[in-house]
Amino acid sequence: MDHLAAACGATNLPLERSLRQTSNRPAPQPKRRRTPNERLLQTMDAKFLIPEKRPKSSMDGDGERVRVTVRLRPPTKAEQRDDEGPFIFLDTDRNTVVLRRTGSFEAFTEFQFDGVLPSGCQQVDVYNTAARPVVLDVLQGYNGTIMAYGQTGAGKTYTLSDKLACGGMSVEGIIPRSAAEIFARAEQDNDNEYHVSMSYIQIYMEQIQDLLRPESCNMQIREGETGVYVSGIQEVEVKSAEDVMKLLLLGDRNRAFSFTKLNAHSSRSHAIVILTVERKAKNFSEPASEASDRPHSGSSAGFLEGERVLVGKLFLVDLAGSERLKKSGSEGIRASEAMSVNLSLTCLGKCIGARADPNATHVPFRDSKLTRLLQESLGGNAKTSLIINIAPCNDYLRESLSSLSFGSRAMKVATRAIVNVEEEFRVLTKNLQDTLEMQDERLQSLEASILSKEEQLVQARRSLEERTKQVEMLRKEQNSFNEKFMEQLRLKDDHWSHRLEIVRNAAVDSQRKRIRYLQEELEKLKEVDGQQGTTIAVLSNDLAKDYAARVIQRSYRRRYLLKLQREKRKLELVAGFQLMANSAAKMYSAMHVLDDYFTRRKPSDIQSLSTLFWRCVIP
Numbered sequence: 001m002d003h004l005a006a007a008c009g010a011t012n013l014p015l016e017r018s019l020r021q022t023s024n025r026p027a028p029q030p031k032r033r034r035t036p037n038e039r040l041l042q043t044m045d046a047k048f049l050i051p052e053k054r055p056k057s058s059m060d061g062d063g064e065r066v067r068v069t070v071r072l073r074p075p076t077k078a079e080q081r082d083d084e085g086p087f088i089f090l091d092t093d094r095n096t097v098v099l100r101r102t103g104s105f106e107a108f109t110e111f112q113f114d115g116v117l118p119s120g121c122q123q124v125d126v127y128n129t130a131a132r133p134v135v136l137d138v139l140q141g142y143n144g145t146i147m148a149y150g151q152t153g154a155g156k157t158y159t160l161s162d163k164l165a166c167g168g169m170s171v172e173g174i175i176p177r178s179a180a181e182i183f184a185r186a187e188q189d190n191d192n193e194y195h196v197s198m199s200y201i202q203i204y205m206e207q208i209q210d211l212l213r214p215e216s217c218n219m220q221i222r223e224g225e226t227g228v229y230v231s232g233i234q235e236v237e238v239k240s241a242e243d244v245m246k247l248l249l250l251g252d253r254n255r256a257f258s259f260t261k262l263n264a265h266s267s268r269s270h271a272i273v274i275l276t277v278e279r280k281a282k283n284f285s286e287p288a289s290e291a292s293d294r295p296h297s298g299s300s301a302g303f304l305e306g307e308r309v310l311v312g313k314l315f316l317v318d319l320a321g322s323e324r325l326k327k328s329g330s331e332g333i334r335a336s337e338a339m340s341v342n343l344s345l346t347c348l349g350k351c352i353g354a355r356a357d358p359n360a361t362h363v364p365f366r367d368s369k370l371t372r373l374l375q376e377s378l379g380g381n382a383k384t385s386l387i388i389n390i391a392p393c394n395d396y397l398r399e400s401l402s403s404l405s406f407g408s409r410a411m412k413v414a415t416r417a418i419v420n421v422e423e424e425f426r427v428l429t430k431n432l433q434d435t436l437e438m439q440d441e442r443l444q445s446l447e448a449s450i451l452s453k454e455e456q457l458v459q460a461r462r463s464l465e466e467r468t469k470q471v472e473m474l475r476k477e478q479n480s481f482n483e484k485f486m487e488q489l490r491l492k493d494d495h496w497s498h499r500l501e502i503v504r505n506a507a508v509d510s511q512r513k514r515i516r517y518l519q520e521e522l523e524k525l526k527e528v529d530g531q532q533g534t535t536i537a538v539l540s541n542d543l544a545k546d547y548a549a550r551v552i553q554r555s556y557r558r559r560y561l562l563k564l565q566r567e568k569r570k571l572e573l574v575a576g577f578q579l580m581a582n583s584a585a586k587m588y589s590a591m592h593v594l595d596d597y598f599t600r601r602k603p604s605d606i607q608s609l610s611t612l613f614w615r616c617v618i619p
């Protein structure tokens, strides 16, 4: 780490002391309270204090190129168990990385970079080495890009935007530190006034989405006088590093992250934070000759026309990591995301390759949204710092080798950054143009929606007309049906009245017939009645006769009965006399028997004697 300490040594001077040195004022300045941004700077790291002058970097002057720093991530617990020994060796003095590859034979590959940061390095070291020079250039009106590249899980997001709670603020990675530096410098610059704005976008599955206004997705890239830009991008004015952090957190909530086997919180999109720093002199005084030569055309927003403004844009790019589907185990939408990321990274590699090759005639910037958007950062009007993040374990050796080769190629990419000086009216015009463009886009979308509404209205009207026609037709049909129905009814009515007449006549006829028949029957009955009267009279006469005869018969019978009863009694008396005579005869014979018995005295006849006796006694 000695080289780092040396590199940062020049930056260790306290801010106020360095300011005092530049101001050449004999008397010490009265003590003043530190601003929140300064306090923030101090809480971050003592090394992080602003030097009087930025040390000259390899990016200064002619022959500028992309500056590449390698950062090795510390091993995770699982990686620490890797007992095959180290595979990546960092020589911080020579800024080299050596990769040991094992296989059928052992091979070593050496790469040299602008900076090499071992796993034990601090965030501040990374900032000072890879980011700070670019941030300082942005404050001077240059465009700057700080880009983290590497396989998934190598530590890109950690390097750029890792946040650490610190007195209610989050500061750690390059983004918070850059913001803090910009605002601290702006506050201490008494000669200039600054205007800083922030945008935050992501490229997800080849679609640009505004992370500060997530409803704006699939935004278009346009090309203007100052280079490529995203049309309709939300630019939020920021007044402190805290504002930047708030927006960063807000955007992160809308950014696509997900769990993969290789990283529990893996970025599925490329994210770009854009900090635009506008700087202009506070006491601008136009040379008298120029002012008198030029006709006064009025001032806009309180500034004189022609006032110069330095506009520096800082692009902080957190690339999504390349990922092997076999290793990450991504499936479905995760696999599509990974493929989209890999494709755009391949395109980035091709653009870097083409830029690095002096004989290349074509750079395929337009093959992906990422390269199109970073066109200026890849060898155009920008100071670019590339951070190659690598993981320490053997498993990722192939990916690390690929990342290091990418970084090595990127070092050959020349850049040609110029200070972006805009005149105030041009800045205003540009702002107005931006606003106009935004308004245009809104107008277009409104027009589109009005058009679609109008189309809907026309369609609704058409369908209304059709309905009205249908209703009219239905009404006509109904009328004709009603008429037909009435006609039918009338016809039916006639038919039924006719039928009714027939039926009624038939009924009357049959009634008449029946009455006639009944009358005839009545006549007959009367006749019969007369005949029966006669018959009854005859019969009653006969009956009377019969009755008299019967009465006579009855008295005759009674007398006859009496006679018969007398006869019967007589007969009964005769029978009684006969019975008595029989008994007497039997008695007589019994007496003979008895006499015989007594005469002959035959005891054997006793039995027959008693029987005989009783026959005589009881007839």
Ligand SMILES: Nc1ncnc2c1ncn2[C@@H]1O[C@H](COP(=O)(O)OP(=O)(O)OP(=O)(O)O)[C@@H](O)[C@H]1O
Residues within 6 Å of the ligand: 072, 073, 074, 119, 150, 151, 152, 153, 154, 155, 156, 157, 158, 159, 263, 265, 266, 267, 268, 319, 320, 321, 322, 389
């Ligand atoms: N230098 C470091 N020190 C400590 N932890 C680190 C460091 N770099 C990365 N990590 C940790 O490693 C894990 C992966 O890091 P990070 O999410 O930054 O990877 P990444 O390259 O952005 O991955 P992806 O491309 O999938 O988004 C995180 O848990 C992070 O905190």
